[in-house]
Amino acid sequence: MSAQQTEPGAPNTRPAGRAETPPTIPIDLPVGGRELLGVLGQCELVDFEVLSFSGEFAPTLDDRIAVAELATAQFKRFNRVADQLHAHGWPVGDSLEAFREPLDAFAQATQPTDWPTAQLRSLLVSGLRTDFADKLSAAWPEPMARLISPGPVAWRIADFANRTLSQSLADDPDLAGSLALYGRRLAAEALGQCQRIAAKEVELTELVASAVPRPDDAQTGDMAALGAVSVLLEQLMEGHSRRMARLGLAS
Numbered sequence: 001m002s003a004q005q006t007e008p009g010a011p012n013t014r015p016a017g018r019a020e021t022p023p024t025i026p027i028d029l030p031v032g033g034r035e036l037l038g039v040l041g042q043c044e045l046v047d048f049e050v051l052s053f054s055g056e057f058a059p060t061l062d063d064r065i066a067v068a069e070l071a072t073a074q075f076k077r078f079n080r081v082a083d084q085l086h087a088h089g090w091p092v093g094d095s096l097e098a099f100r101e102p103l104d105a106f107a108q109a110t111q112p113t114d115w116p117t118a119q120l121r122s123l124l125v126s127g128l129r130t131d132f133a134d135k136l137s138a139a140w141p142e143p144m145a146r147l148i149s150p151g152p153v154a155w156r157i158a159d160f161a162n163r164t165l166s167q168s169l170a171d172d173p174d175l176a177g178s179l180a181l182y183g184r185r186l187a188a189e190a191l192g193q194c195q196r197i198a199a200k201e202v203e204l205t206e207l208v209a210s211a212v213p214r215p216d217d218a219q220t221g222d223m224a225a226l227g228a229v230s231v232l233l234e235q236l237m238e239g240h241s242r243r244m245a246r247l248g249l250a251s
Helices: 033-057 061-087 092-109 115-137 142-148 152-171 175-200 202-210 222-246
Strands: none
Touching: 033 061, 033 092, 033 115, 033 142, 033 202, 061 092, 061 142, 061 152, 092 175, 115 142, 115 152, 115 175, 115 222, 152 175, 175 202, 175 222, 202 222
């Protein structure tokens, strides 16, 4: 039994409204695993909500339909995390609660106001989440690595956003200034909320830090874990800057 797995006979915690599906087999999780699922689930939920909201900015009905299809695929990612929480006997809402406020604050601060910013947000957030999974997956068992991966939907979102955003910039090059400003604000908000979560969620921070390569003589303990997470965040911001540069936007 994993460090955090519940005893047999745990109460049914499947979210209301979910159709009955074959039981999900709980994967073995280390200490901090519930918190990892919690932050992943809240990320998936917030991304679904923002992506769904962005459909109202779509310039054509075809674009609106495409966004709806991507949002549907995004919510399936949330269901995968929710099913894993359910398999462990952990209430989904309770597991996500610790991350609701910081991630809702991030969503509110980066809420798009038009079609180009909606697509830039999708592209940048999808990229950050993919980079996060890529940095950590090599150090974790395959079931955990597969669970944290945003999966094919991330590539579909990024491809759609990149194509539509490139077209918007080609049609109106003057958009570059406001989009660059938005991209910098998104990076600052993401960094701040991640640091906030890392400082508060000690077990999650130690779990993430355990997957970050460090020198053999590196210190251990809470401060060392925060330092490792800081290194990871710096790497994620470097990837963010490269994505901005590929669009011709100053980061």
